[in-house]
Amino acid sequence: MSVDAATVRRVARLARIAVKDDEVAHLQGELNAILGFVEQLGALDVADVPPMTSVTPMKTPLRADVVTSGGEPEKVLANAPVREGDFFVVPKVVE
Amino acid sequence: MSNLTDLTLAEARDALKARKISAVELADAHIQAMEAARALNAYVLETPDKARDMARASDERLAKGQGGALEGIPLGIKDMFATEGVRTTACSKILDNFTPAYESTVTSQLWRDGAVMLGKLNNDEFAMGSSNETSAFGPVANPWKARGSDAVLVPGGSSGGSSAAVAARLCLGATGTDTGGSIRQPAAFTGIVGIKPTYGRCSRWGTVAFASSLDQAGPFARTVRDSAILLRSMAGHDAKDSTSVDMAVPDYEAAVGRSVKGLRIGVPKEYRVEGMPAEIEALWHQGAEWLKAAGAEIVEISLPHTKYALPAYYIVAPAEASSNLARYDGVRYGERVSGRDVIEMYENTRAAGFGAEVKRRIMIGTYVLSAGYYDAYYVRAQKVRTLIKRDFDEAFAAGVDAVLTPTTPSPAFAAGSKGSADPVEMYLNDIFTVTVNMAGLPGISVPAGFSADGLPLGLQLIGRPFDEETLFATGQVIEDSANALAKPQEWWR
Numbered sequence: 405m406s407v408d409a410a411t412v413r414r415v416a417r418l419a420r421i422a423v424k425d426d427e428v429a430h431l432q433g434e435l436n437a438i439l440g441f442v443e444q445l446g447a448l449d450v451a452d453v454p455p456m457t458s459v460t461p462m463k464t465p466l467r468a469d470v471v472t473s474g475g476e477p478e479k480v481l482a483n484a485p486v487r488e489g490d491f492f493v494v495p496k497v498v499e
Numbered sequence: 500m501s502n503l504t505d506l507t508l509a510e511a512r513d514a515l516k517a518r519k520i521s522a523v524e525l526a527d528a529h530i531q532a533m534e535a536a537r538a539l540n541a542y543v544l545e546t547p548d549k550a551r552d553m554a555r556a557s558d559e560r561l562a563k564g565q566g567g568a569l570e571g572i573p574l575g576i577k578d579m580f581a582t583e584g585v586r587t588t589a590c591s592k593i594l595d596n597f598t599p600a601y602e603s604t605v606t607s608q609l610w611r612d613g614a615v616m617l618g619k620l621n622n623d624e625f626a627m628g629s630s631n632e633t634s635a636f637g638p639v640a641n642p643w644k645a646r647g648s649d650a651v652l653v654p655g656g657s658s659g660g661s662s663a664a665v666a667a668r669l670c671l672g673a674t675g676t677d678t679g680g681s682i683r684q685p686a687a688f689t690g691i692v693g694i695k696p697t698y699g700r701c702s703r704w705g706t707v708a709f710a711s712s713l714d715q716a717g718p719f720a721r722t723v724r725d726s727a728i729l730l731r732s733m734a735g736h737d738a739k740d741s742t743s744v745d746m747a748v749p750d751y752e753a754a755v756g757r758s759v760k761g762l763r764i765g766v767p768k769e770y771r772v773e774g775m776p777a778e779i780e781a782l783w784h785q786g787a788e789w790l791k792a793a794g795a796e797i798v799e800i801s802l803p804h805t806k807y808a809l810p811a812y813y814i815v816a817p818a819e820a821s822s823n824l825a826r827y828d829g830v831r832y833g834e835r836v837s838g839r840d841v842i843e844m845y846e847n848t849r850a851a852g853f854g855a856e857v858k859r860r861i862m863i864g865t866y867v868l869s870a871g872y873y874d875a876y877y878v879r880a881q882k883v884r885t886l887i888k889r890d891f892d893e894a895f896a897a898g899v900d901a902v903l904t905p906t907t908p909s910p911a912f913a914a915g916s917k918g919s920a921d922p923v924e925m926y927l928n929d930i931f932t933v934t935v936n937m938a939g940l941p942g943i944s945v946p947a948g949f950s951a952d953g954l955p956l957g958l959q960l961i962g963r964p965f966d967e968e969t970l971f972a973t974g975q976v977i978e979d980s981a982n983a984l985a986k987p988q989e990w991w992r
Contacts, residue, residue: 407866419821419865420828420842421858422850431862434922438863441923442810445879448886455881458742459712459888459939460699460964465741479600483832492830495841 406436503528504668505986508572508725509752511671515561515571522561522571526554526615529573533617533669538991541654541664543578543636544586544619553615560613569732570613575670577661578619579626580606580716581705585616589707590634591624593827593852595834603705604737605674605716612732617670621660624854625824626681626709629928631659632914633856641689641911642667642987646953652911655685658719662689665719666987672720672729676706678713679812680932683944686719687906687957690946690985692726692974693719697965698939699744702737710819711742713812713936721984723945723974727751730967746965754968755975760794762973765899769805770931772908779905779956782948786903786958789980790973800899802890807883808934813926814867814880815937820857821864827852859922888938895963901973902961904931906944910954935961943970946983955983 407415412432416423423431477490486493503525506514514520530547550573557571581587581599588594602610610616623633630653631639639659641652643666654663658675662685665673675682677695686693694717701716708714718729731752736745766787771780787797829835829848836847853861867876894902908930918925935942940961947958958977962970978984 411866412862415862415866415869417846418869419858419861420825420845420849421853421861422843422846431859434859435863435866437921437923438813438859439866441926442813442876442880445807445810445814445883448804448807448883450879450882450886453882453885455878456884456888457881460697460742460744462699462742462744465738467738476600480831482600483597485595485829485833485835494830495838495844497841 406439407432504532506671507722508671508720508728509722511572512569512728518561522554522557522615523551525571526550526573529617529670536667536669536991539640539642539663539667540637541621541639541660541667541669542575542618543588543590543621543660546585546616546618549585550615550617557613557615567612568728569609571615572613572671573615573617574609575617575620575661575664575673576606577622577658577674577676579622579676579707580674581707582606582616582619585619587619587707588635589625590622590636591852591854591857592635593833593849597832601705604702604739605706605733608732608735614732620664620673623657623659624857625707625820626657626676626678627820627856627860628656629680629684629925630917631656633854635854638914639663640991642991643689643911643954644988644990648952651914652954653688653914655688655911657681658685661719662686662691662693665689665691665721667991668986672718672725674716674733675719676714676716677936678710678816679936680929682717682719683906683932683942683957683959684928686944688911688955690955690983691719691721692723692943692945693717694726694730694943694967694970695935695941696730696734696967697941699742700734700941700965700967702735702740702743704737704739708823710816711823712819713816723971723978724752724755726943727755727971744965749968751967751971754971757968757972758794759790759973759976762795762900762969763898764790764795764797764973765800765894765902766797767800767802767805767902767904769802770904772930775908778950779908782956782958783903783905786947786977790903790976792980793976795973798899800894800902802894802934804883804886804890805934808887808937809926809930811880811883811887812933812937813863814876815884817860817864818868818877819864821861821868824857824861856922884937887934891938891940900963901969904959904961906931906957906959910950910956931959940964941967941970943974945974945977947977947981948983
């Protein structure tokens with residue numbers, strides 16, 4: 405399988421990465437090189453093979469459903485690019 | 500003591516305990532070496548004041564006859580580990596001046612045991628690369644140069660700052676992370692020891708996530724013993740990482756020097772790849788002979804799905820990366836580039852903040868996880884992963900105790916020489932290391948010799964799950980037999 409320019413733009417949109425018009429052809433070539441490389445997996449018959457879900461045979465542990473931290477707005481907001489009071493500021497989302 | 504930076508970690512530990520040297524003088528010697536080696540670009544942030552404060556506290560504890568297993572030992576920390584109050588960037592512009600309010604579990608355990616932090620070490624952006632050339636802070640130079648050449652070589656990647664700093668005597672040991680070979684390949688390229696423990700052995704809490712089912716932390720050091728000492732402090736169960744395993748941590752140092760008599764060492768025929776240089780093939784054969792001379796039995800084994808590991812990795816790792824890196828959106832931390840609406844803000848932020856290799860991998864990951872392609876790519880790759888693990892399981896079930904392979908298909912290559920036209924060219928560097936991550940196994944790279952032009956070469960030993968001890972025992976045999984621990988010429992001073 406290989407991707408065309410429209411697919412590159414669609415994937416970039418899904419990945420939330422702005423791509424300029426003059427970058428599309430280059431990206432398309434690189435993505436197709438990688439997709440071409442992984443194509444060899446098609447040579448294996450994996451119909452009866454279960455997909456791996458964990459390399460170590462372990463059960464997911466459950467923790468007690470209790471509050472373990474919180475009440476530290478200064479620590480949480482310390483790295484915010486834009487803040488107002490105890491809130492992160494983002495562009496208007498709801499019209 | 501003539502040169503404090505030439506001590507091994509074990510020697511420094513013993514000298515500190517015996518009060519022959521002080522932690523402050525040891526830290527000062529390394530701070531001086533670090534400052535004189537800026538041409539290597541190994542450190543992206545030096546923390547000399549912190550190092551001196553920590554060393555003073557170590558001296559106070561040592562004076563009272565107290566102190567942990569690493570009391571007063573100066574270390575470098577890969578910039579993938581969150582360090583409280585100390586800038587942590589994964590060497591990406593998108594994290595800008597991110598300063599964590601918390602400490603990663605692995606580093607907190609090093610400080611608990613008395614280690615001293617010299618600074619943060621360079622790496623490929625988000626640990627994506629095999630040459631340390633994708634870092635937002637620029638490339639790292641390998642302290643080694645080929646005989647008769649002045650060309651700058653790469654230190655390997657992604658932990659290139661860690662490998663260069665340890666090899667150049669800018670710290671006694673360093674932390675690394677290994678998703679497809681990022682500890683073992685740079686260790687081989689710089690003539691030092693690097694071990695990726697079994698998946699689940701070290702907590703991933705507080706390390707910047709790249710591919711969560713593959714990422715594991717591990718140490719770099721100049722000897723097998725030193726790496727065993729470091730791993731004991733780094734490993735252990737952590738309730739904050741649900742994939743960390745609740746098993747006691749053995750005294751790894753006790754396994755160093757343990758006899759390998761009667762061990763069965765597998766040599767997989769599938770690792771004899773086309774185009775492998777004769778000197779690598781010869782070194783591999785030599786490694787088997789060394790282990791045989793120490794009493795181990797060498798058996799040829801087959802790991803038939805080896806060649807599918809790298810293509811499967813380049814589906815699984817980007818898929819997990821695309822998901823993990825979705826968090827970098829310019830809202831809670833890091834760089835923000837504004838846009839007309841919130842979506843455009845995300846897109847502009849990520850376009851400006853991520854470098855080319857990271858964008859490529861996010862886009863591949865997004866594509867293989869997208870509707871209509873998920874089964875054809877991601878599910879198929881996870882099935883292939885089952886086959887790769889099964890290959891190893893069968894070899895171990897047949898009585899193999901460890902597997903011996905070359906670490907890399909070549910010695911360190913020249914900066915700027917790979918991957919500019921085709922990203923796959925760079926990916927092929929991880930051909931011998933990536934299988935180990937896919938199967939979640941422990942793997943160690945040990946210096947085993949030199950190329951014809953004097954560059955370090957490493958051999959890799961792969962172990963059963965949670966049997967790092969056998970790797971330290973067999974690794975020590977390679978280290979003793981090869982006698983290949985050497986110091987590069989200090990051209991950077």
